[in-house]
Amino acid sequence: xxxxxxxxxxxxxxxxxxxxxxxxxxxxxxxxxxxxxxxxxxxxxxxxxxxxxxxxxxxxxxxxxxxxxxxxxxxxxxxxxxxxxxxxxxxxxxxxxxxxxxxxxxxxxxxxxxxxxxxxxxxxxxxxxxxxxxxxxxxxxxx
Numbered sequence: 001x002x003x004x005x006x007x008x009x010x011x012x013x014x015x016x017x018x019x020x021x022x023x024x025x026x027x028x029x030x031x032x033x034x035x036x037x038x039x040x041x042x043x044x045x046x047x048x049x050x051x052x053x054x055x056x057x058x059x060x061x062x063x064x065x066x067x068x069x070x071x072x073x074x075x076x077x078x079x080x081x082x083x084x085x086x087x088x089x090x091x092x093x094x095x096x097x098x099x100x101x102x103x104x105x106x107x108x109x110x111x112x113x114x115x116x117x118x119x120x121x122x123x124x125x126x127x128x129x130x131x132x133x134x135x136x137x138x139x140x141x142x143x
Contacts, residue, residue: 016073025063037071089139
């Protein structure tokens with residue numbers, strides 16, 4: 001899937017998530033359903049979470065949380081509501097395979113496992129091309 005085929009790219013993402021530069025960690029929403037999304041981020045060399053040209057764990061976790069936010073914002077938009085604000089409630093079983101580098105494009109597949117009240121439980125896998133970068137389970141609280 002290319003950016004030209006994506007649902008939202010670059011500045012359009014601001015319609016779905018509350019974050020703004022320098023903390024925006026999603027630049028593409030490739031696809032979305034009620035419970036799944038595929039998002040992306042091309043890592044800039046000056047990214048807040050890069051150390052010595054490597055994108056660190058906090059950046060990966062924030063990218064995945066913002067991917068969940070993009071899915072929630074997209075879903076809200078479909079029913080004519082504003083994008084909600086969410087918070088990371090818990091990070092479980094974060095497994096780092098390798099640090100991505102500045103210039104890499106992350107692709108994250110996010111799957112909402114369950115929703116109870118305003119808490120969503122999700123699983124995510126982030127890749128650079130075909131190589132897995134990390135996997136994680138996360139709880140997100142939506143206002």
